[in-house]
Amino acid sequence: MFVPSYYEFVNPGKILSGKYALENIASEFKLLGSSRVFVLSDKVLNELGQVKVLCDALVSGGVQVVGTFVDIPADSSIEVVNRIAEIYRQANADSIVALGGGSVIDTAKGVRMLISQGGNDIMKFVGAEVLPFARHVPFAAVPTTSGTGSEATAVAVIKDGARKLKMEFISQFLLPDLAVIDERFTVSMPARITAMTGLDALTHAIESYSCLQKNPVSQSYARSAIMMIIENLDKCISTPSDRKARLAMANGSLLAGSAFSNSMVGIVHAIGHSLGGVCSLPHGLAMAILLPHCMRFNLEKCDEDYAEILSFCISPEEYAAVPRKERGLKCVEVVETFANAIAHDAGLSLKLSDNRIDKASFEEVAARAINDGAMIVNPKAVSKEDVLAILEAAY
Amino acid sequence: MVMNNNISIHKKISNSMKSLVARIVLFVLYRGIKVLAREDSRIMGEFQSWPDGLSVVLETSYNGPSISLQKKGDRLVRVSHSENANIRITFRSIDAAFLVLTGQIGVARAYAEHRFMLSGDICQTMSIVRCIDIAESYLFPRLMTRRILRKVEKKEFSTIRVYRKIFVGV
Numbered sequence: 215m216f217v218p219s220y221y222e223f224v225n226p227g228k229i230l231s232g233k234y235a236l237e238n239i240a241s242e243f244k245l246l247g248s249s250r251v252f253v254l255s256d257k258v259l260n261e262l263g264q265v266k267v268l269c270d271a272l273v274s275g276g277v278q279v280v281g282t283f284v285d286i287p288a289d290s291s292i293e294v295v296n297r298i299a300e301i302y303r304q305a306n307a308d309s310i311v312a313l314g315g316g317s318v319i320d321t322a323k324g325v326r327m328l329i330s331q332g333g334n335d336i337m338k339f340v341g342a343e344v345l346p347f348a349r350h351v352p353f354a355a356v357p358t359t360s361g362t363g364s365e366a367t368a369v370a371v372i373k374d375g376a377r378k379l380k381m382e383f384i385s386q387f388l389l390p391d392l393a394v395i396d397e398r399f400t401v402s403m404p405a406r407i408t409a410m411t412g413l414d415a416l417t418h419a420i421e422s423y424s425c426l427q428k429n430p431v432s433q434s435y436a437r438s439a440i441m442m443i444i445e446n447l448d449k450c451i452s453t454p455s456d457r458k459a460r461l462a463m464a465n466g467s468l469l470a471g472s473a474f475s476n477s478m479v480g481i482v483h484a485i486g487h488s489l490g491g492v493c494s495l496p497h498g499l500a501m502a503i504l505l506p507h508c509m510r511f512n513l514e515k516c517d518e519d520y521a522e523i524l525s526f527c528i529s530p531e532e533y534a535a536v537p538r539k540e541r542g543l544k545c546v547e548v549v550e551t552f553a554n555a556i557a558h559d560a561g562l563s564l565k566l567s568d569n570r571i572d573k574a575s576f577e578e579v580a581a582r583a584i585n586d587g588a589m590i591v592n593p594k595a596v597s598k599e600d601v602l603a604i605l606e607a608a609y
Numbered sequence: 610m611v612m613n614n615n616i617s618i619h620k621k622i623s624n625s626m627k628s629l630v631a632r633i634v635l636f637v638l639y640r641g642i643k644v645l646a647r648e649d650s651r652i653m654g655e656f657q658s659w660p661d662g663l664s665v666v667l668e669t670s671y672n673g674p675s676i677s678l679q680k681k682g683d684r685l686v687r688v689s690h691s692e693n694a695n696i697r698i699t700f701r702s703i704d705a706a707f708l709v710l711t712g713q714i715g716v717a718r719a720y721a722e723h724r725f726m727l728s729g730d731i732c733q734t735m736s737i738v739r740c741i742d743i744a745e746s747y748l749f750p751r752l753m754t755r756r757i758l759r760k761v762e763k764k765e766f767s768t769i770r771v772y773r774k775i776f777v778g779v
């Protein structure tokens with residue numbers, strides 16, 4: 215296994231995974247010295263009654279829910295963060311629980327950072343690894359999609375609404391104290407979302423495994439994630455109520471999150487972010503479309519890593535039958551076949567042209583992609599022309 | 610209780626040697642980018658995309674040598690140290706800065722190894738990183754750049770010409 219000349223790894227917070235995980239948040243919070251919880255979520259989850267399930271669990275466990283904010287938009291922003299922090303202070307809360315997908319959890323990370331650091335505007339804290347530790351605000355993240363892994367990452371991406379830019383915050387103090395996976399929230403995800411978020415998680419694991427920051431710990435996490443995702447994602451789509459498969463996917467997503475939080479993702483995310491920004495293509499779908507093409511692009515630099523990844527995806531017998539020199543390429547093909555099958559089952563197309571992407575936007579997408587922070591850890595240098603060629607191949 | 614706040618002599622010497630080298634390389638790098646921003650088409654393109662007035666501080670450690678630069682019109686100029694630069698890159702130790710400034714590791718590797726802290730916009734920083742990579746393709750010997758850069762950029766003119774402009778100015 216690869217050991218870099220130097221690496222760092224920030225462990226995720228405490229993981230509570232499985233049956234009645236929610237019911238254990240209260241006792242954990244009491245240990246952390248808090249009793250006045252502020253709950254963040256979105257409209258849909260509130261209407262589905264999920265927020266109530268959470269609050270019931272908290273109050274039954276002996277903490278108070280002193281405020282809720284359930285209007286977090288799918289595309290949250292700095293302004294929303296600043297507003298929620300204001301409400302949090304008025305409620306005199308002392309801890310945060312976020313229930314939702316990536317947007318809700320990232321918003322909550324922003325709110326927590328602002329409460330912890332003080333002040334009215336989170337924009338002051340943009341950057342990588344510069345924030346000092348401030349006041350501790352106990353924070354639990356409960357993911358309802360299995361994809362972003364945000365419950366286990368030290369990163370938050372929040373839009374600056376005024377400038378229409380995604381701002382990136384990186385700090386170990388963004389990590390939730392508790393990553394809570396409760397199977398009650400995983401079974402209701404529709405097939406399309408399951409497919410997109412699941413392939414996003416797979417992309418996290420594969421990119422993390424093969425990009426420049428890879429290290430023994432991140433690769434161990436990524437490896438487990440890849441195995442769980444390959445084994446369970448199709449089951450989650452064919453049998454949505456399969457709790458075992460759902461729980462495994464949620465764990466895969468969490469591990470992939472922790473892996474990429476420490477060994478950052480590369481070109482797939484760089485291009486995916488800009489396709490999202492310019493053409494509003496959903497993140498998971500962008501990942502699913504771009505992953506095989508970008509793997510092919512990186513193959514010359516990632517051959518060995520891909521060969522290892524292949525061994526996580528197929529049986530030992532099949533693996534042994536592939537000549538050593540062809541394993542990297544075979545991995546790309548296996549991943550491509552897997553992504554296509556998942557997309558097919560969920561009724562998605564993995565072509566840009568089928569997803570209302572206009573070729574006219576390629577220039578801007580490419581220009582933005584090479585400025586994306588994720589490019590810095592991609593093992594192969596990427597020019598604007600390279601991005602254009604990948605977009606063309608994915609069209 | 611034994612206090613242990615005196616740095617031993619060999620670490621002291623090492624620190625000051627590395628600081629000295631860092632100071633020289635920072636100067637060469639600054640002058641190099643300044644020259645290349647007028648002469649190399651790629652750096653020129655990057656430089657022109659920066660907002661006017663953009664300020665960048667590069668610190669080789671919390672108390673080591675640093676350089677503060679600002680884009681003023683179409684020129685890159687050295688300015689006095691400011692606490693409020695748009696982008697601040699701070700190496701976590703003079704040893705880390707030395708690794709990068711002497712071409713032992715590239716900027717991408719340094720980032721991967723958490724060798725520096727960054728405050729400011731990450732997208733903007735990517736453009737600066739590309740400039741440094743291209744500048745290194747000129748300023749460092751190929752033997753070195755082949756090892757530390759993911760891709761050695763083609764030089765549009767000779768290294769000697771860049772060094773002549775850096776030191777002689779013509």
Ligand SMILES: [Fe+2]
Pocket residue numbers: 362414415417418483497501
């Ligand atoms: Fe992602």
